[in-house]
Amino acid sequence: MKSSQKKNKNRLEQEDIYSIPIDAFFKSAFSVDCVIFGYHEKELKVLLIQRGTDPYENYWALPGDLVYPHEDLEHAAQRVLRDLTSLPDISMRQVHAFGKVGRHPLGRVITIAYTALVEHTEINPLPSNWAKQTKWHSVKKLPRLAFDHEEILKDCHQSIKRLIISEPLWVNVLPEKFTITQLQEIFETVLDKKFDKGNFRKKINGLKFLKPLKESQKNVSHRPSTLFNFDSKIFEKYKEKGFVFEF
Amino acid sequence: MKSSQKKNKNRLEQEDIYSIPIDAFFKSAFSVDCVIFGYHEKELKVLLIQRGTDPYENYWALPGDLVYPHEDLEHAAQRVLRDLTSLPDISMRQVHAFGKVGRHPLGRVITIAYTALVEHTEINPLPSNWAKQTKWHSVKKLPRLAFDHEEILKDCHQSIKRLIISEPLWVNVLPEKFTITQLQEIFETVLDKKFDKGNFRKKINGLKFLKPLKESQKNVSHRPSTLFNFDSKIFEKYKEKGFVFEF
């Protein structure tokens, strides 16, 4: 196959296709894998399962599943998450497709990685048929993972760092009404980097889709903070116009 | 299926899986689609084929193909491009996986979109078995496309706009030695936006991986420009350190 007759190479490969029956192409499967980052009190964790079946029995792995024949990718990702956490309607982002030939021992399986950021104390991970246990792991101390899941996790970790500066990934983390400090702490944790209080606040005040409410914090033993609101309508309008906000 | 007994919902779907034989999952296929943008003299085009077979016979479409059972995704993308243009070794980027259930009339096919930017006069598109003709189309005036290719193309168009400010997509466009003006024109065309000559130059001079050479332009009827060089080694080093350059 390495013989290089530049001119004929194309034609050769072209004909190869016809020597493979079309059915052969429909022997692959695809899966989704979910990289769910959990934030709580300045700590970033990631949800892993311990596999209960072969291959990679007992290994820790990303929650994922084969996609149903008549199921959309996004739906499959939501299903995996829901089965594991009973949390519905989390906004997830597709990150990347991983498809190396040998990545799955049972056959040709490509997987589409989805990621999200949630408040992890709201979630009680459930064991499931394919998982012995489900556990939050600190992103700073991860076990060895099944398949190519270490690569996927790393890629998604990079991704949320890029995404969070221009997408409201934190809507799944913060309550309806939140303080600027709460938002700042999420940024600091995800980006692993400190921001100046005053300067962070100035940025926020420049963003029209983060609106101060009339209300403020109650029962804190210091000056209470104004509560803020995320206005997704306004955000979408800015996004349509190609506006990108950055931290 | 819409009956909502919140508590049992998970378990129900869980059991559904076992009523579907595992073989049923291995009846899907995946393909790659290549969105090849061609730059030449301040014009941005995209390479389309006219399909020679059903489904969507005669429609214009993105060049793409099913992935061989033992072929990596990147390799498939390179193959499609090579078969069509006889251009090897173009650096392509994966953009997104498209997997809506009904997107392909012949079965469940998800496709992974890859994109690249090339100098399109260097390329003579070849017709192939599955394409009646291959043609560069201006991105500003596109025909109706087969499948969900309009969505894919739009997504990739957005992508190169984001990518080009932090990745050297233009290495496939520029010659080994190039002028700053040449680089600026690519940016202006892709981003559809003008830059100030002097200010653009200052940015470039701040980037260590774009190095001025001793040489300069020959035979131009004005002050000749210094030629520059892209040093990928230095670029990669910066990238590892998480450095992102922006225009």
Add this chain to the structure above:
DNA sequence: ATTCCTTTTTGTATAAATTACAATTAGTTT
């Protein structure tokens, strides 16, 4: 009720980056 403590919020002075625009330079062409 006054003082203390904590965190929010505002302010401000400095440095750095961006922008718009003009002037100079180095070649070719007339």
Add this chain to the structure above:
DNA sequence: AAACTAATTGTAATTTATACAAAAAGGAAT
């Protein structure tokens, strides 16, 4: 030698970023 063109340098004005400090608003302690 003057005119022409685009490259290159320069610079003033503006905006944005950064670091740091002071003021404000609550509860808790004396």
